[in-house]
Amino acid sequence: MNPTSAAAVPRLHPKARLQRDDVRGRDVLLYPEGLVTLNPTGAEILGLCDGVRSLADIVTTLEQRYGASGLERDVTSFVEALAAKGLVVYGR
Amino acid sequence: MDAKPLWLLAELTYKCPLQCPYCSNPLDFAGPRFKQELTTEEWSRVFREAKALGVLQLGLSGGEPLLRTDLEGLVATAHQLGLYTSLITSAHRLRKDRLAALQRAGLDHVQISVQAADADLSDRIAGTQAFGDKLAAYHFTKELGFPLTVNVVLHRENLHQVEALIRFAESLGAERIELANTQFYGWAFHNRDALMPTKAQLNAAWQVVLRERARLGPRLEIVWVLPDYHEQFPKPCMGGWARAYMTVAPGGEVWPCHAAGRITTLTFENVRDRSLEWIWRESDAFNRFRGEAWMPEPCRSCARRTVDFGGCRCQAFLVAGDAGLTDPVCSLAPHRHLIDAAVAQIERAAAAGVEPPSLTYRAAPTSRALTAKG
Numbered sequence: 291m292n293p294t295s296a297a298a299v300p301r302l303h304p305k306a307r308l309q310r311d312d313v314r315g316r317d318v319l320l321y322p323e324g325l326v327t328l329n330p331t332g333a334e335i336l337g338l339c340d341g342v343r344s345l346a347d348i349v350t351t352l353e354q355r356y357g358a359s360g361l362e363r364d365v366t367s368f369v370e371a372l373a374a375k376g377l378v379v380y381g382r
Numbered sequence: 383m384d385a386k387p388l389w390l391l392a393e394l395t396y397k398c399p400l401q402c403p404y405c406s407n408p409l410d411f412a413g414p415r416f417k418q419e420l421t422t423e424e425w426s427r428v429f430r431e432a433k434a435l436g437v438l439q440l441g442l443s444g445g446e447p448l449l450r451t452d453l454e455g456l457v458a459t460a461h462q463l464g465l466y467t468s469l470i471t472s473a474h475r476l477r478k479d480r481l482a483a484l485q486r487a488g489l490d491h492v493q494i495s496v497q498a499a500d501a502d503l504s505d506r507i508a509g510t511q512a513f514g515d516k517l518a519a520y521h522f523t524k525e526l527g528f529p530l531t532v533n534v535v536l537h538r539e540n541l542h543q544v545e546a547l548i549r550f551a552e553s554l555g556a557e558r559i560e561l562a563n564t565q566f567y568g569w570a571f572h573n574r575d576a577l578m579p580t581k582a583q584l585n586a587a588w589q590v591v592l593r594e595r596a597r598l599g600p601r602l603e604i605v606w607v608l609p610d611y612h613e614q615f616p617k618p619c620m621g622g623w624a625r626a627y628m629t630v631a632p633g634g635e636v637w638p639c640h641a642a643g644r645i646t647t648l649t650f651e652n653v654r655d656r657s658l659e660w661i662w663r664e665s666d667a668f669n670r671f672r673g674e675a676w677m678p679e680p681c682r683s684c685a686r687r688t689v690d691f692g693g694c695r696c697q698a699f700l701v702a703g704d705a706g707l708t709d710p711v712c713s714l715a716p717h718r719h720l721i722d723a724a725v726a727q728i729e730r731a732a733a734a735g736v737e738p739p740s741l742t743y744r745a746a747p748t749s750r751a752l753t754a755k756g
Binding site for chain 1: 386388434435436438439464466468490491493527529531557558600603605
């Protein structure tokens, strides 16, 4: 698989929906006949996958928010894993 | 243990214009047990209570759920609660404006059944002319932008069409095709000898699935529900009894799966009498096979008990006569010989060129006749 470009613009596939799971105190991504359990960081990344921000923008936003650096690899691999499941697509 | 349900299957009605002989509904679907369907308000309460218990995925099924004129309202209620809603339908008489209304109400996902890859065979298996409506509905479901699952139940009459069915789903732009080998409950158990395929048929179809999965990748998810009679180990049915899943039948009975109502040694509670929470947490039927304490040997000391949970309680009841036994599909089960005998009989008959018995179609008069016979 080609490495995803930092300029790629991820967004949720229309079949997938971010949902707060109050009972278990977590966020989940719901899709036909399944769900992915998200940790708070994962939910935050997906919240930024809005079809406007590029992967680079998302990394910058998170790094600024947390005063961190070097998040690119983690963010990219997280988004890529969901793209491989067809839950995230690229393009505005 | 603190199990919380994730899935609710709402069987809104057992009325259905189709007569598929493998229907998973109970044989006595037309009898008094299911006659008084839950009202709109009762279903809404069930959805609220389910969400509060932890349910996130809601299947709206039947019978044919479109026959409920309050379906739009039920979808709206479920959507406002944050449930992910799937409509599981035959699409019979479905029109685009109704599906658009369901979409406005918040419906997330549409699953439409088809009985075969061509109109003749599909209509013959459905027992009615249904293919034309389905074809139209597949197209307008995608035009509206829904994620689409093509649902197919596989058996000896249509297993040779697996490739055509996958190509059909691909041509529609479907996200998923569910190729569900017949599981023998309900009407399918009654028709078992007519529906069960040969090992050769299954192997050929499985090779097609492997090839098509490699060709299509994530473009089309091909779900293959195992033909468990032909397996060595049982399926992890429902992810374990009363762990993550429940069904509410049309009259309000609550079951740990859609086949469990057939287990006559359990008493099932009704949402008209009890809260869903009480039924899930406290009722005998839900606690009876929850966890591992109920397990007999060979499950009790088996490493696979955490993988398949002893298999299916309904199958143990139907085939071996006791829901508390190891699923007879398991090669280690004391009743495996009953499964082997059923499979061997099909192989012998096929090898000798004997025609399978005729199918009993799912229909209300037949249901009442069969139930009266006992």
